[in-house]
Amino acid sequence: MRKVCAAILSAAICLSVSGAPAWASEQQATLSAGYLHALTNTTGSDDLNGINVKYRY
Numbered sequence: 157m158r159k160v161c162a163a164i165l166s167a168a169i170c171l172s173v174s175g176a177p178a179w180a181s182e183q184q185a186t187l188s189a190g191y192l193h194a195l196t197n198t199t200g201s202d203d204l205n206g207i208n209v210k211y212r213y
Contacts, residue, residue, distance in 0.1 A: 166191045
């Protein structure tokens with residue numbers, strides 16, 4: 157259930173923010189966000205998870 161909620165939240169953020177750079181002109185600030193989830197099969201490495209938020213002014 158937790159993974160489903162995270163996927164829905166991630167999709168909602170991506171859909172709401174993905175159009176912002178297309179609408180922005182030189183005088184407007186932009187906000188973008190992303191989420192990374194990767195599984196690695198190498199010994200000693202953990203699963204990679206992360207959130208990236210960028211604000212351009």
